[in-house]
Amino acid sequence: MMIEIKSTDIFHVHTYRCGHAEEVGDEEYGIKAIELGATGIWFTDHAPFPGDPFRGRMKYEGLDGYINGLLHLKEKYKNKVDVHIGLEIEYFPSYDRDGYYRELKSKKALEFMALGQHMAEVGNDEYSFSWGKEELEEKECLVLCDAIVEGMKTGFFDVCVHPDRSFRRKKLWDETCSKIAERIWKTAAEGSITLEQNESSKRHKNHYRKEFWKFHDCYSEVEIVRGLDAHFLKELKPIIT
Ligand SMILES: [Zn+2]
Ligand SMILES: [Zn+2]
Structure with missing residues (x-):
């Protein structure tokens, strides 16, 4: 599904719930967005998984509170800024088989899901973050991209954030990287999925890959959005600047 993000919107904002963001309320982000003259603000906090097996994300029992809190904000500021309610989440096939993404999709107030593949499920209850340095350097981009492609094909996701971060362990961009990147672009084009150029990636070595974004010339139908x-709070600024 195509989501329409305006160039004057603020896209990709986390909240205190993930445990590694500023301890301020959602309303302060809303107020700051209005001060900045943004037309919309798109919240994408890190989604939980049932049982809370991973760090760096909201707790499963906090999910409805997150959605309801943002619904309240959306209503309160409806004449000033469009508040959009979303989640950033990885695609893990076992959770798909258990119906978790379907469960999320069934939440009416949740407007969109952003695929943010920070790690991949590589075996039975095994994830790529358990790998050693060598294994990561050799195979991380491959398993992350496999998960991104498989995830995009499910139709659950509207946007894929920082797809090029998958190549962060690759010091040199080679032919293999290009082949993997093209699979992402092709799948995004087929599924009308927006790809995000991530401002934070630009501040980390090898996280933002201009070689990846060159494929836009061949897949110009794919929408690109800039995400923060x-x-x-201080990281908020309208996309257009
Ligand atoms: Zn994020
Ligand atoms: Zn984060």
Whole structure:
């Protein structure tokens, strides 16, 4: 599904619930967005998984509170800024088989899901973050991209954030990287999925890959959005600047 993000919107904002963002209320982000003259603000906090097996994300029992809190904000500021309610989440096939993404999709107030593949499920209850340095350097981009492609094909996701971060362990961009990147672009084009150029990635070595974004010339139908990945109030600024 195509989501329409305006160039004057603020896209990709986290909240205190994930545990590694500023301890301020959602309303302060809303107020700051209005002060900045933004037309919309798109919240994408890190989604939980049932049982809370991973760090760096909201607790499963806090999910409805997150959605309801933002619904309240949306109503309160409806004449000033459009508040959009979303989640940033990885695609893990076992959770798909258990119906978790379907469960999330069934939440009416949740407007969109952003695929943010920070790690991949690589075996039975095994994730790529358990790998050693060598294994990561050799295979991380491959398993992350496999998960991104598989995830995008499910139709659950509207946007894929920082797809090029998958190549962060690749010091040199080679032919293999290009082949993997093209699979992402092709799948995004087929599924009308927006790809995000992540401002935070630009501040980390090898996280933002201009070689990846060159494929836009061949897949110009794919929408690109610039996202902030804001974890602090001071990181808020309209996309257009
Ligand atoms: Zn984060
Ligand atoms: Zn993020």
